[in-house]
Amino acid sequence: xxxxxxxxxxxxxxxxxxxxxxxxxxxxxxxxxxxxxxxxxxxxxxxxxxxxxxxxxxxxxxxxxxxxxxxxxxxxxxxxxxxxxxxxxxxxxxxxxxxxxxxxxxxxxxxxxxxxxxxxxxxxxxxxxxxxxxxxxxxxxxxxxxxxxxxxxxxxxxxxxxxxxxxxxxxxxxxxxxxxxxxxxxxxxxxxxxxxxxxxxxxxxxxxxxxxxxxxxxxxxxxxxxxxxxxxxxxxxxxxxxxxxxxxxxxxxxxxxx
Ligand code: MG
Numbered sequence: 001x002x003x004x005x006x007x008x009x010x011x012x013x014x015x016x017x018x019x020x021x022x023x024x025x026x027x028x029x030x031x032x033x034x035x036x037x038x039x040x041x042x043x044x045x046x047x048x049x050x051x052x053x054x055x056x057x058x059x060x061x062x063x064x065x066x067x068x069x070x071x072x073x074x075x076x077x078x079x080x081x082x083x084x085x086x087x088x089x090x091x092x093x094x095x096x097x098x099x100x101x102x103x104x105x106x107x108x109x110x111x112x113x114x115x116x117x118x119x120x121x122x123x124x125x126x127x128x129x130x131x132x133x134x135x136x137x138x139x140x141x142x143x144x145x146x147x148x149x150x151x152x153x154x155x156x157x158x159x160x161x162x163x164x165x166x167x168x169x170x171x172x173x174x175x176x177x178x179x180x181x182x183x184x185x186x187x188x189x190x191x192x193x194x195x196x197x198x199x200x201x202x203x204x205x206x207x208x209x210x211x212x213x214x215x216x217x218x219x220x221x222x223x224x225x226x227x228x229x230x231x232x233x234x235x236x237x238x239x240x241x242x243x244x245x246x247x248x249x250x251x252x253x254x255x256x257x258x
Contacts, residue, residue, distance in 0.1 A: 002223050003209075004242065005032035005104050006235035008049055012214060013234055015078035016056050017048055019087060019095070026099035030235050032137070033096065034104040037089060037123055039116055044068035045089040045126055051111040057086065062111045089123070093130035103127070103136040104231070106160070107145050120148045139187070147181045158185045160211060163192050171197060175204045187211050190218045190230070198225055216241065 006028065009021025017035060025033045036049045040063055048071075054060045057074035072085045087095070096103070107123065109115050127133040138149050139158040149157050159178050166174060166188055178186055185207035188197070193210045201208040211231040213219045219238050222230040223245045232238045 002227055002242070003031040003229040004235060004238045005034045005229055005231040006030050007034045007211070007231045007233045009033060009035065010235045011233040013236055014080050015076065017086070018076055018079045019083040020080035022087065022092060022095045023082065025235060026096050026101055028235055029239055030101060032102045032104045032229065034106065034231050035092065036106045036108045038063040038108055039119055039122065040064065040066055040068045040071055042067045045123060046071055047087045047089060047092045051108065064110050064116065089126050090130060093132050103132055104139060105136050106139045107149065109142060115142060115145050115148070120145065120152050124153050143177060143181055146183050150182045156185065157183050158187055158209065159183045161186050161188050163189050166192055171200045175201065175206065178206065185209065185228070187231070190222055193222070193225060193227065195225060198227065
């Protein structure tokens with residue numbers, strides 16, 4: 001069964017990385033919640049996609065250049081009720097304390113595109129402190145960050161392969177790069193995915209998933225391919241499609257017979 005990851009807590013249904021979205025995801029029949037992390041000037045880790053607050057809140061500035069109090073004072077756009085501040089990582093862990101949904105934690109670079117210094121160990125420590133590390137898979141677009149994750153933890157790592165990287169390196173180049181940092185799972189944009197690409201990745205002994213599957217045709221394509229996991233901004237839609245997908249129907253029938 002293809003797993004569903006609620007991307008940023010379901011951005012197209014609940015706003016981008018909102019309390020409402022994460023709370024809703026915690027109660028959904030999905031397998032994972034995807035989120036992104038950035039550190040503040042005073043060392044607090046926040047759950048936010050962009051490195052700056054400009055697009056998503058009523059304030060501006062790079063998170064890494066602000067204090068935690070300043071980030072908390074920013075009101076999130078389209079927060080759909082409930083708390084309107086950006087959550088820190090401890091707060092996110094509290095939202096999922098009683099949920100079976102696993103974490104898909106993306107380590108983001110700063111506004112300059114470079115990894116934050118010494119960020120990975122601090123994220124791992126925070127997840128461990130909250131009792132969530134064993135329920136966390138990590139992801140990154142950055143090879144350097146994947147390498148650093150591999151040095152710091154045995155938890156699974158997923159390489160998010162962007163369309164230009166896939167085009168320039170080719171499938172064989174991507175597989176070789178992934179192997180060079182010990183990563184055994186890649187995710188590509190759903191629009192780049194097809195059966196041939198997936199088979200080449202599987203033949204290399206790697207797992208294959210897709211991200212940015214937000215529309216019905218994109219989500220159905222992922223389920224038809226049978227990819228390991230999709231990341232979607234519309235988790236409720238993905239759940240509904242999965243429930244009526246033939247593969248899921250067959251599985252439910254088997255479970256009922258068992
Ligand atoms: Mg992400």
